[in-house]
Amino acid sequence: MRPVSIVGIGSTRFGRHKETPLDALAAAACREALADAGIAAPEIGALYLGNFIGGVLSGQEVLAGLVGHQLGLPLSAPCSKVEGACASGGIAFRQAWMSVAAGLCDFAIAAGVEKMSHAGTARVTEALNCAMDQQRDGPTGLSFPGYFGMAARVYGEAHAEWRSHLTAVTRKNKANGLKNPLAQMGEDVSAETVEHSPLVADPLRLYDCCPISDGAAAVVIAADEAVKERLSRAGAKAPIRIAATVQTRGAPDVASIRNLLSFEATVEAARQAYRVSGLSPSDIDFVELHDCFSLTEILDAEDLGVVPRGMAGAWTREGRTRPDGDMPINVSGGLLAKGHPVGATGVGQLYEAVRQLRGEHANPVKDAAIGMTHNLGGAGVVCTVSILKRADA
Amino acid sequence: MRPVSIVGIGSTRFGRHKETPLDALAAAACREALADAGIAAPEIGALYLGNFIGGVLSGQEVLAGLVGHQLGLPLSAPCSKVEGACASGGIAFRQAWMSVAAGLCDFAIAAGVEKMSHAGTARVTEALNCAMDQQRDGPTGLSFPGYFGMAARVYGEAHAEWRSHLTAVTRKNKANGLKNPLAQMGEDVSAETVEHSPLVADPLRLYDCCPISDGAAAVVIAADEAVKERLSRAGAKAPIRIAATVQTRGAPDVASIRNLLSFEATVEAARQAYRVSGLSPSDIDFVELHDCFSLTEILDAEDLGVVPRGMAGAWTREGRTRPDGDMPINVSGGLLAKGHPVGATGVGQLYEAVRQLRGEHANPVKDAAIGMTHNLGGAGVVCTVSILKRADA
Numbered sequence: 001m002r003p004v005s006i007v008g009i010g011s012t013r014f015g016r017h018k019e020t021p022l023d024a025l026a027a028a029a030c031r032e033a034l035a036d037a038g039i040a041a042p043e044i045g046a047l048y049l050g051n052f053i054g055g056v057l058s059g060q061e062v063l064a065g066l067v068g069h070q071l072g073l074p075l076s077a078p079c080s081k082v083e084g085a086c087a088s089g090g091i092a093f094r095q096a097w098m099s100v101a102a103g104l105c106d107f108a109i110a111a112g113v114e115k116m117s118h119a120g121t122a123r124v125t126e127a128l129n130c131a132m133d134q135q136r137d138g139p140t141g142l143s144f145p146g147y148f149g150m151a152a153r154v155y156g157e158a159h160a161e162w163r164s165h166l167t168a169v170t171r172k173n174k175a176n177g178l179k180n181p182l183a184q185m186g187e188d189v190s191a192e193t194v195e196h197s198p199l200v201a202d203p204l205r206l207y208d209c210c211p212i213s214d215g216a217a218a219v220v221i222a223a224d225e226a227v228k229e230r231l232s233r234a235g236a237k238a239p240i241r242i243a244a245t246v247q248t249r250g251a252p253d254v255a256s257i258r259n260l261l262s263f264e265a266t267v268e269a270a271r272q273a274y275r276v277s278g279l280s281p282s283d284i285d286f287v288e289l290h291d292c293f294s295l296t297e298i299l300d301a302e303d304l305g306v307v308p309r310g311m312a313g314a315w316t317r318e319g320r321t322r323p324d325g326d327m328p329i330n331v332s333g334g335l336l337a338k339g340h341p342v343g344a345t346g347v348g349q350l351y352e353a354v355r356q357l358r359g360e361h362a363n364p365v366k367d368a369a370i371g372m373t374h375n376l377g378g379a380g381v382v383c384t385v386s387i388l389k390r391a392d393a
Numbered sequence: 394m395r396p397v398s399i400v401g402i403g404s405t406r407f408g409r410h411k412e413t414p415l416d417a418l419a420a421a422a423c424r425e426a427l428a429d430a431g432i433a434a435p436e437i438g439a440l441y442l443g444n445f446i447g448g449v450l451s452g453q454e455v456l457a458g459l460v461g462h463q464l465g466l467p468l469s470a471p472c473s474k475v476e477g478a479c480a481s482g483g484i485a486f487r488q489a490w491m492s493v494a495a496g497l498c499d500f501a502i503a504a505g506v507e508k509m510s511h512a513g514t515a516r517v518t519e520a521l522n523c524a525m526d527q528q529r530d531g532p533t534g535l536s537f538p539g540y541f542g543m544a545a546r547v548y549g550e551a552h553a554e555w556r557s558h559l560t561a562v563t564r565k566n567k568a569n570g571l572k573n574p575l576a577q578m579g580e581d582v583s584a585e586t587v588e589h590s591p592l593v594a595d596p597l598r599l600y601d602c603c604p605i606s607d608g609a610a611a612v613v614i615a616a617d618e619a620v621k622e623r624l625s626r627a628g629a630k631a632p633i634r635i636a637a638t639v640q641t642r643g644a645p646d647v648a649s650i651r652n653l654l655s656f657e658a659t660v661e662a663a664r665q666a667y668r669v670s671g672l673s674p675s676d677i678d679f680v681e682l683h684d685c686f687s688l689t690e691i692l693d694a695e696d697l698g699v700v701p702r703g704m705a706g707a708w709t710r711e712g713r714t715r716p717d718g719d720m721p722i723n724v725s726g727g728l729l730a731k732g733h734p735v736g737a738t739g740v741g742q743l744y745e746a747v748r749q750l751r752g753e754h755a756n757p758v759k760d761a762a763i764g765m766t767h768n769l770g771g772a773g774v775v776c777t778v779s780i781l782k783r784a785d786a
Contacts, residue, residue: 062524080477252462264468
């Protein structure tokens with residue numbers, strides 16, 4: 001596999017885009033990424049598009065082909081939708097990387113898109129349940145807030161101060177979101193507001209849950225050897241090297257999950273990502289991870305090894321995961337504040353990491369040279385982890 | 394990219410499987426393929442699963458993760474659903490090939506699955522429309538039978554004997570299906586029955602349309618260097634070499650389609666497949682192609698270059714595309730008779746081609762050494778073409 005970098009990024013704002021169709025939303029992010037890369041659509045050799053519930057909520061499949069047509073990609077460029085629930089975007093990125101790294105093409109686009117806000121909360125909750133095993137968990141009436149609520153109860157048994165841990169995650173991410181122009185719901189929020197917000201799935205409250213979001217994100221990937229010449233041009237942005245991008249699987253149903261406080265797919269993905277990149281947790285300067293609920297950030301950070309096991313809640317409360325802390329987590333605002341347009345989320349995390357590594361993020365992490373992204377599907381049935389590096393790191 | 398072969402195949406019968414859930418159906422085909430290959434689940438490095446409307450009709454996504462769990466694949470094996478409407482299976486195959494050819498793993502499974510019969514004709518027709526551009530064609534009331542009905546009218550203007558051409562396709566494929574133990578609807582059917590069957594989308598009649606089907610198919614793919622040692626064992630089946638597997642895109646909506654009698658995605662895919670394999674149409678011994686309607690077989694055969702442009706109808710009527718003809722097409726019975734469980738179809742075609750090249754097909758083509766498969770999505774928005782070869786060819 002040859003060295004590959006991200007050379008262009010694009011994203012819509014995360015939030016509400018009721019009037020924009022799915023394909024147009026995705027195409028807008030792709031066009032921005034192409035312009036950022038200085039690469040023309042006819043040069044693109046493949047498009048992978050992450051999308052989860054476009055069929056169920058918008059009656060639209062073959063979305064990758066529609067977007068490829070709108071962009072004017074060559075007929076020879078394979079355009080494929082990939083799906084792995086909330087990790088669809090991370091999968092799209094890995095597939096695009098694979099195409100370029102294997103030498104099938106020099107340039108590829110990885111994009112993700114979702115539209116949910118038009119459907120209303122009840123239909124969205126039902127649609128999200130498509131990520132649940134319909135033979136085993138579906139018939140029980142379990143929902144994803146319900147699942148993570150159960151996990152929060154188990155967490156509470158291990159940590160007497162659980163509530164303050166969760167509140168600290170939400171307050172940090174909402175504050176980070178305030179500085180991110182793409183974020184749906186940044187807010188300077190008090191502990192009291194968080195802890196008195198309506199119960200969604202006891203003990204999780206409204207402020208423990210990510211919002212319902214529309215949005216799209218895209219990155220352009222290039223073989224390093226194919227962009228050498230372009231980089232000598234004035235104004236070219238530094239490519240961000242893909243040091244690792246891996247995908248793993250985990251148990252899909254509650255009865256098969258051994259420990260509600262750790263996702264085996266994340267543990268395995270982190271292990272692989274460190275092995276492939278030759279890096280260790282101490283090399284990581286910041287992480288964008290999958291905080292679909294406040295609790296999930298705590299579990300993810302521990303599974304990824306960037307915070308010691310059992311310590312993520314305390315670290316968060318102590319401010320050690322803030323942008324100026326030991327291990328900045330979700331500087332973008334994360335899913336909790338930036339929003340969670342499901343199929344777009346994994347690519348959106350990469351967008352944020354590239355902005356950060358280029359030194360152009362609105363919420364900068366000092367001397368950031370190596371960043372990690374983590375995208376989780378369902379209750380851990382699929383996970384992708386990527387590590388990005390500045391070329392000089 | 395290193396040389397890769399198909400070393401195991403599995404398939405359920407195509408037809409009705411109302412009581413079997415989607416994941417179990419797919420897992421059954423995968424288990425059969427693994428047993429056929431003599432490869433254990435823990436050796437598998439990746440699973441790609443083609444599925445189109447499992448979300449809409451069964452409320453089930455993250456299907457690849459569920460199947461990977463049921464099979465007991467390693468946690469390190471990426472399990473991804475891919476979607477490109479009726480070409481989802483062909484896309485899954487190409488992705489699995491890519492993983493192995495690029496050296497990311499030595500063994501991978503490509504599978505496809507669909508369940509439709511439980512939903513009834515009206516819901517299925519609506520679900521299939523997810524493959525249509527919902528901004529442009531969706532609101533017009535167009536359906537896929539409607540689209541191909543329009544194309545059949547154009548075909549009729551060019552060919553006075555159009556009806557006998559379409560009838561000949563249906564009669565051949567139905568007769569082929571009679572000999573295929575996996576086929577849903579083989580039949581020794583008279584021209585009169587075909588031509589007096591109910592109109593579905595004028596001028597297309599019921600016998601011009603493929604049925605609504607459930608089913609799953611799977612193939613195990615291996616790097617040639619990884620199976621050398623196994624092949625020396627007694628009873629090992631000859632691997633079937635993947636000479637080419639390509640994917641292209643085409644116009645997604647009627648207004649963008651220049652010619653209703655040719656799919657640009659197929660023309661481009663065939664061109665690429667011949668180039669990659671170094672073969673030409675005259676080298677192809679048989680073709681399994683995407684006959685979702687009787688007319689489509691005629692258009693596909695001409696687009697693939699295996700029959701001269703404008704001649705496929707006449708060739709079919711003259712018996713030249715029968716198993717004993719110059720260019721055997723859809724010896725399996727094709728979508729018309731074998732059935733069309735949408736996401737499974739592309740992998741089912743590869744299953745049939747491998748059986749044929751191994752010399753174990755119930756409907757043999759004499760001295761078949763090189764076979765082609767062709768899988769089309771929507772009205773040509775995506776296409777995959779693969780060429781398989783016997784190792785001694």
